[in-house]
Amino acid sequence: MSTITIIGLVAAVLTTSSFLPQAIKTIRTKNTKDISLAMYAIFSCGVLLWLAYGLLIKDVPVIAANAITLIFALIILAYKLKYK
């Protein structure tokens, strides 16, 4: 595997996994005042389209990264809508 591919994979793992600590924090505290509703609404739509794009081009890393990110983003969005 080339160094460039490894950099891309590490980048994908970091940006995807970064939403986990936010999801955990939001679930634990139920405090969502400082989180932007617009951000998570727009971001979730974007990640859903990335997932569709990955399915259309049959690219497993794009599908996997965005499927996981979508779960985290939707959890945070749901908490923002429920506990605003």
Place this chain on the structure above:
Amino acid sequence: MSTITIIGLVAAVLTTSSFLPQAIKTIRTKNTKDISLAMYAIFSCGVLLWLAYGLLIKDVPVIAANAITLIFALIILAYKLKYK
């Protein structure tokens, strides 16, 4: 331009621009309590690596999307560190 490419471009515009409302909200309110420091620290590292990946593969959309996202993420991270 194919429908698949358009879906990918719209996805990129949405996920990149989604961080703007969060940045604006954070700059205006200076309230960062509910925002996860770990998320923005990990996310910023990931986006920086995506930017490096884009530069290495010379892909203008990857470079542009991640350069803009990095600016928004670093603004939010800086506010989180300053007003925690």
